[in-house]
Amino acid sequence: MEAITGAKGGSQKQHTPVEQPDSAQSMARCRMLLALGEGEFAGGLDATSIFLDGTPLGNADGTMNFENVSWEFRPGTQTQTPIPGFPAVENETTVGVSLTKATPWTRALSNTQIDAVLVRIGIPGLQQQENDGDIVGTTVKYHIDLAVDGGAFSTVMTRTVTEKLSSLYELTHRINLPKASTGWQIRVVRDTDDSTSQMLQNKTQVQAITEVIDARLRYPHTALLYVSFNAKSFNNIPKVSCKPKGRIIRIPSNYDPIARTYSGTWDGTFKWGWTNNPAWIWFDVLTEPRFGLGRRVTAQMLDKWELYRIAQRCDQKVPDGKGGDGTEPRFMFDVYIQSQADAWQVIKDIAAGFNGMTFWGNNMFNVVSDMPADTSKLQILTRASVVGKPVYSSGSEKTRFSSALINFSDPDNHYQDRTTAVMFPDLVKQFKFKQTQITAIGCTRESEAQRRGGWAVYSNSLDRIITLQTGLDGYVYVPGTVFAFADERLSGRVYGGRITGYNAGLKAVTTDRGTSAVAGDTLMIRTRGGTVESRVIQAVNGTQLVVATPFTAEPLPNAVFVIDAGQLRLQYFRVTNLRFDDEENTFTITGAEYNASKYDAVDNNARLDTPPISLIPTGLVNQPTNIVVASYDAVRQGQRVATLTASWDAPVDKNGKPQADVIAYRVQWKRGDNEWVNVPETGLRNIEVPGIFEGDYLVRVRAINSGGASSLWATSALTHLKGRAGEVPKPVGLKASEDVVFGINVTWGFPANTGDTLSTELQYSIAADGSNPMLLASVPYPQKLYQQMGLKAGQEFWYQARLVDRIGNQSGWTDWVRGQASIDVSDITDA
Template sequence: DRLRFTFGVQALVETTSKGDRNPSEVRLLVQIQRNGGWVTEKDITIKGKTTSQYLASVVVGNLPPRPFNIRMRRMTPDSTTDQLQNKTLWSSYTEIIDVKQCYPNTALVGVQVDSEQFGSQQVSRNYHLRGRILQVPSNYNPQTRQYSGIWDGTFKPAYSNNMAWCLWDMLTHPRYGMGKRLGAADVDKWALYVIGQYCDQSVPDGFGGTEPRITCNAYLTTQRKAWDVLSDFCSAMRCMPVWNGQTLTFVQDRPSDKVWTYNRSNVVMPDDGAPFRYSFSALKDRHNAVEVNWIDPNNGQETATELVEDTQAIARYGRNVTKMDAFGCTSRGQAHRAGLWLIKTELLETQTVDFSVGAEGLRHVPGDVIEICDDDYAGISTGGRVLAVNSQTRTLTLDREITLPSSGTTLISLVDGNGNPVSVEVQSVTDGVKVKVSRVPDGVAEYSVWGLKLPTLRQRLFRCVSIRENDDGTYAITAVQHVPEKEAIVDNGAHFDGDQSGTVNGVTPPAVQHLTAEVTADSGEYQVLARWDTPKVVKGVSFLLRLTVTADDGSERLVSTARTTETTYRFTQLALGNYRLTVRAVNAWGQ
């Protein structure tokens, strides 16, 4: 339908006998053969001055039927002297077919720019996209992040950057996600509903305001393994995916009530008499400083690094740094919380416990919080079985003797008729095994489990991470230490000073690169044409130039300063000497 001709000059400059370099020009014709004769379609004149190659292009329409001949004709006589450089070249031609294409599931943008605005640098385009319309709960308002009433399990289309529903979309969408292998019934939407509410809760942003705890602002631009993408989402939400035998569910590291208590009376006793086996993380794996990479929207969506440190741990153990990428993070506060969560997890939750139970003792699933009452660890009896229950006298008969401390409140943990753990106050102990409590929970049965909470003994909570069936029919349980206070430490750990962007007006000047200086002589004086470019184009940025000369005594003397918004500048009337030129970019506030 059309042809684009690309042509230009290798150089275009005329040098006088005095050494001055002056502009020149060259004329070209673009011709097409029509009905046996050559017809001029474009008459082009290139004017200016350049010592390097310069290319331009024109588009010709209304083409004759194929096949036909085309040519470019130079009308300016060829140069016969080295003082005139105007050699032309025909670089290429491009066939353009005008057809309307459809681009399903694609946001298509076309931009035409003037090359004079960018000089020698490549044009870089960046777009801020809101992203996909997701399926979110029908009782959820993504704008206010509020939930109304009880969710009936249905969805509605809406824009949202809630990490849980971004993950739901990725798992169930048949085009770009895992929807062809996982159906909606295969993913635990109820677990994601609770996780989504947790992500939407407001926490301090570090600047005196609040923000959602976790948001997702990520672009999935390359094909990757599904497990890797799933791991990125889950790591950002502080959770792990678990297949429970029926659905893909998710376990989040957040404070929750314990579901069961384990002691020596309801676990499998090994031959060595130590049912609970503990291991600890290595000191080298306990990091106390993290460099968190995140996307800064106030700096052109460039990658920024947030350093998070635990100064007390550094002073005690020495500096141990690691790096991490905060997936989908565009908030400095969220990046700080991600790094602090990693540090506190490694420093506070250092223990892992392994034990085995019979089938009747398995009362939890991976992700549940359990309590371990280990007599060997505590040095006293902290758990066992209830042998008898007297609701009228509020007396429990235990299977082993206990001793109350001289001061403080002692609690005993029991299991009610609904299978829920309930803690009541111990008022007195008779004969070491008869315990009078403040009240007897409904449904406490004989031979049920009890656990003791002493004021001098910290409650030991663990989160189950795996359950494995052994060959003998028992179940091996692995759990990691759980510190409920960690959430408050992490959520309130971000405190920043000043503006998030690091500059007064939020514009960070780009770096100056590819600085060159072209020197020409002019009647015993010299001219210098300075050129440079930047990695990216930023509005509101100007350039400060500083030219100095080295004197005979070795000192440096200022010759000239200048400020320009262009990427070129010419210094004139310079004497022969050794000069130094510096160029730096500044914003409107001089930063």
Template sequence: MGKGGGGGSTPTLVDDNLKNKQYLRIVDLIGEGQIEGPVGGLHGFRVNGTPVVDKNGNPNINGVTVQWRAGTQSQEPLSDYPFVESEIPVSVEVKKDTPILRMVSNKDVDRVRFTLGVSQLVQTDSQGNQSNSSVQLAIDMNDGGGWVHAKTVQIGPGKISGQYLESHTIDAPKKKPFQIRVSRLTDDSKTDQLRNGTVWASYTEITDTLMSYPNSAVVGMRIDRSLFADTPKRTYHIKGMIVQVPDNYDPESRHYSGVWTGRFKPAYTNNPAWIFYDLVTNTRYGIGKLMGAFGCDKFALYAIAQYCDQPVPDGFGGTEPRFTCNAYIATQRKARDVLDDLASVFRGMQVWNGLQLTTFQDRPSDPVWTFTNANVVEGKFNVSSSAKKARHTAIEITWVNPENGWKDERELIQDDELVARLGINVKKVVAFGCTSRGQAHRVGRWIIETEKLETDSITFSTGREGINCIPGDIVEIADNSFAAARVGGRILSFSGKEVRLDAPVEFAKGESGYFSYMGSEGKFVRVDIDTVNGDVVTLKEVPAGLRQWGVFSISKKSLVTRLFRVMSIAEDNKTGNYNYTCIQHEPQKEAIVDHGVDFQGNPATQNVIRVPNIERLSIAYILDSSQVQARAMWATTTINRNITFDVIVYRDHKVALRGNTKDLEYYFNGLDAGVYMVGVRARDDNGMLGNESKVQMVIGAPAAPSVVNIEPGFFELKAIPHISAPKTLDTQFEFWFSENRISNINEIEAKADFLGIAKFWIKGQLKAGTPYWFYVRSINEFGKSHFVEAEGKPNDNAKDILEVVGDQFLSNKAGQRLQSQMDFNSEAIMENAALTGAVVQRQMKVNGDLKSEILHVQTTQVTDREAFAEDMKKVQADVGENAAAVQTKATAVFDIDGNGYALNYVGAGVKYKGQFYKAGMVIGAEVKNGQVTTSIGFDANNFVWFNSASGKMEPFMTAKNGQLFTREEFIEDGSITNAKIGNYIQSRNYITGRAGWK
């Protein structure tokens, strides 16, 4: 009997023990200063969308410190930011036999911080036991005098199972630019038991300086990098620019006290009128310098600003200001465009009134003048109406929702009556600076009501009365022709309550009405009419300020005059008249627009809650590993936080898949091939369902293209397949190409060239007028269809081809060189050469106004991005202002982005009586964005080819004035658009009386 024994152990593992804390310091430019500041203190600073602290001041993100400056002229620098940094990513693995080099060209750099590390660091023996390890790197610098060792970096000993990075800062040499190098000193690992790959992640150029950033609102943020895999996104909720507002205005309460004297004070406001005024008058970032002493009509803006601040229903049972503007102007644009956008916020328009920039607003106001048939040229008003197709029945407004992460949302405003009458006609509009759903709704409603109610425009000419109005004014139009009755004219005389008119007016007995005229104070006066007897009107009171020959208008319950807004006034220099263009104005539009919004409705029970409809439901295909997935996407007019969405996939009228989501998209997979219907409907927290929207989805092998359209281009063909059958998910097309027709469909893959897979294909480098064949089939993850053949020929119009080829040539580097003028100013050439460090050789002789010279300039330049070399020679003779020169220039350029060119140019030119004449030739090769072009170009008035074999110079071909002449030609295959034959035409084998034809 025997016995045995044994033992064992598990491998020893080591915990990660390399620790290093890195912080991201970043300064963000918020905008022009001075600003009011963040909303809610640190709550207004957000990292990846999360506030640094909550509304109660409790930290949401640890390891973040923030400083900010409002953007004053004399603000203090940010503390803890005594330098300016610029990080340049490298992200390269460092091998021992391959040091990594970079060039630092910034002449202001004081220090360089290297971010180095390992991808992994662990030693494992054959038993699986882990232990610490270490690795060494070297940092070297070269300022032109050779490489100098700056620092040896040792990482470890320690163990880390993932990437580990640490920073090392080196002083920059005094001489700039300079090179930096990181090399590995430790041998590269050749076994999986030692994992110690080294990486150079980035380097940072550091310039020591205290920056106060005057007139710039900035935020300095210090963030613990261990909390984020990448540089986090920073966003800021702030109250923006402090601008000039009236000194009697409280921006917080939006209250105006007393009478405004015209003086201003600085304050924050989001009233669009005062933002408009700021951009017009500010001399630093606005157009104040251009406006000069003309300025802006601040009193017109004062009235507009008050109208903006008036409270209107917000749609949720409360009120809000009629117009606010909360916007970032982050890109440089034309001043006119920016001011137009701002004016659109308050339904306004900017206009020059002859003295200053003023603004008007689409709001109810009294008419400033009356125009009748008696005070317009020839008594004519020209009326036109907008076309039905120009009247939109629904408006889709894009606005920014602060409650949804400041993301764009869309508000749909629809007029059901117009839809029933005119059909759906949607207009998409971006509401500038709009962060209120109520305001967005009013923008859309205003557009609909304007196009619905104000359909007429009118033009007319008048005499010197035309100077009484400016664009934006409201005028009363009393057009007898339009009214089919006398509603206006001139006053012949008056006495007491009786007024005699220039013609009788119709007025029914007992009918009430008003007599309107321009009073002595420049305002229209309306007086009740007592009786009318022919051309005599008796008023109920004595009219004050009535003038003989003044104009009048009459309105009554059955017939009223119309109001129009003046859009433009142009003076006719020949007649001295003023030409008016006006559009219809309906004062009741304001009440409809500003007081007609209700997002809550008026339910009879609390169980009635609006569930939004589904819009723009679509299907997208996604390939995820080995499973085919589809994604349903949709939108709604409104999003309620308690709304979810039911997603149902139907097949053969049965439910194949069911799901629910809070998002506006849903992913599903594991679907078999077949035809499906995807339905989506909204559900509220009470279980109430909205209307279901459906879209078809086909999963399976695709149908063949029903047709392949071939669009001819210049030396190219574009193949565009179309499928009339229901399209399967992710259907694309496989393109094959052949110069010859392939009759046997089974031989296509063997004889044709495979181009690729896409939605369409453009095949270039083809011959003009030559037939080519495409073979196209549909393809997706489930299979392929059969081939469909299509034939096409590239454009063969010689005139068009010459224009296109010429434009293409002149747009590349060779063409630009051929077009360039020869530089006769040698002194300027030498000055430029001195700046670039070129080598210059010059021979010259001068005798009074006579000068001859030979100039040779050789230039070589290398930066951290580009290598450049050029050799220029010029031979020149001058007599006074006349000169003749021959120039050759060879240039070679290449950059690190893979773009480069080589040019060789020869030119001869004369400058005679101030005019320049030249002939030139260029040979060029260019690569740009991966596309290679080679070119040879000539520029001359005359081209002549000679044959001297007979002992004398005989021309056999010449090109002159755009025409080509040849003595004899043999052409194997030619295309002629228009043939002009002088004497005769014959076949090649023609023999008189024996063969051929003539």
């Protein structure tokens, strides 16, 4: 056997890898100085209204959301102090470029006003894993070169970093710049070889570069916000935002901008204060010389009194759209203009905040708002003061809208744009569903955005335009003027002309033509006072109109007059364009349809009223629709009385809109096989017939237009209604005489419980079988005798009768009875 020899082997203890702790932490701070805007700001900033990436610095209870954060605010006054600890102007530009040994990073600087640059280097990680698994620190080296005016690069600093890092570590290097004519070039070069192994992490990158102007600046007239915070709180530079109260501007001396009230009468002077009333913001932009048009436009070139009226309307309270009794100002304007823009466009955008229009005229910068007309400035025109014919026009149905999407700035979402919608069912019926989209500049409330959308949609639907020419009467017109126009060729009635005389004692105006006026209509005349005065007509005597109260000033000779009638309204337009022909001495006026009910419809969701302006029939009258027949019971004088009710919808035109020229309805009803019973003509869309009997009822309705034309009958469904049992009783004791000379007496009686009888109807026939009967008379209740006279001797007729009650119910006919004119000669002669 072979012997095996050897020695006992040894063993090694297993090694546990160890990671060296990080030896450095990034402590970079971010300092930001923001120019908020042209001062002076009202301020109102605190930690709850300054945000980093949408998160407020602090909370209402005083707690902070960030550590080591500080901020300061300057309102932008002439004498404000500099921000302490911020002696330079810095403009940082994010780079975020990986730095490798093969590819240095270079940046050209052309702003020769800067004094230095700050280069921020980032090292995402700096560590090496050894063979035994230990993770330890390592070294990376880089340097920065500078070239002046296109010359050669020279190294200005070298940095070697020997650390153990597992997260981002940042280093900021300030490079002072020598004087230059054209600029500099900065180059960052990595000296350490790039890692080719996952066991070595030494990546470097250029995070940002900052241009620095060394100065201790206070920035007069510029509102400033300084914020400083620890860079480790963010991966990138956060977005800084804030919600201060903006510029302090000129406002009326009697105005409280917080309560939005005006005390007493304004004397035309101003004071300084903060407001977001769009009218006074518009005034500030026009008159401010530093950033607005104040070097070209003076306060004397603006109609501050009209602006005052507009501003008051902006501050009026309207429903806030949240239900209940809550209200809010009609218009507010919260806007942050951050870039240079065309001045005229900016002015128009601000004016849109109060539905306004701006124009230059009479060496004045004018503004008007689409608002209820000032009656003291109302003007009038008729065909008597128009050259040629007026031209009417309107938009295509393709451009009519029934809904709108409105973009506004939502303060609950850091003023990001949000969209709300409005829709009007009546307009959907007329134009179908057609939507427009608008941007409500300066709007931060959903309710106001909806009002702006409603105004846009209603204005779009009221797009009737008139263009006409007039003579020197046009001197009183400017864009925005509202005028009433009487056009007899459109209305079908004479409601305008010129006056030929005025008798102050009789309060009588003599016109140059006969008119369609009646007592109760309103007469409107331009007087010597320069205004249009309105008076109620008390009496009409041919061409003479007598008013109820005298005019404040005597009417001008040959002055134009118009009449606003109850059944027919004048056309109203607001001037949108005005052009003067100095050769013909005529004014060409273009006006858009003005409807005073639009404003309540926008603010309060009231019904948009479209009064009739013409009595000329438009053609075929369509049938009413949706006739509904029902009944209800009521107790009258201790007895139950059943009442028939019928209602219907107005006929509509091809656009689904109620026909404008329908003025009345003719209604009939019947029970069972009885005859149709007429109801008095009505302008309503419902009737009631009290005291009905039980039975099956039909109701039919036809529409009547202003020209007297009527539609076809529209008939309801057969409806069974509860009511009095039984029928109207027949007359009793019907008799016809035979002894009346040249005539026949017909008599009858009334049965019990017929006190509601309206009349007795009589028919007669020449045949005993009652063929071809003819209506003889309807005898009012309670008469019970009728004499048929003028007959020849011996004339023979047969008669029948029935009762009709007060609502039209009819009894059955009685049996026929015979009557004859007397044939007795002694009744005729004395023989």
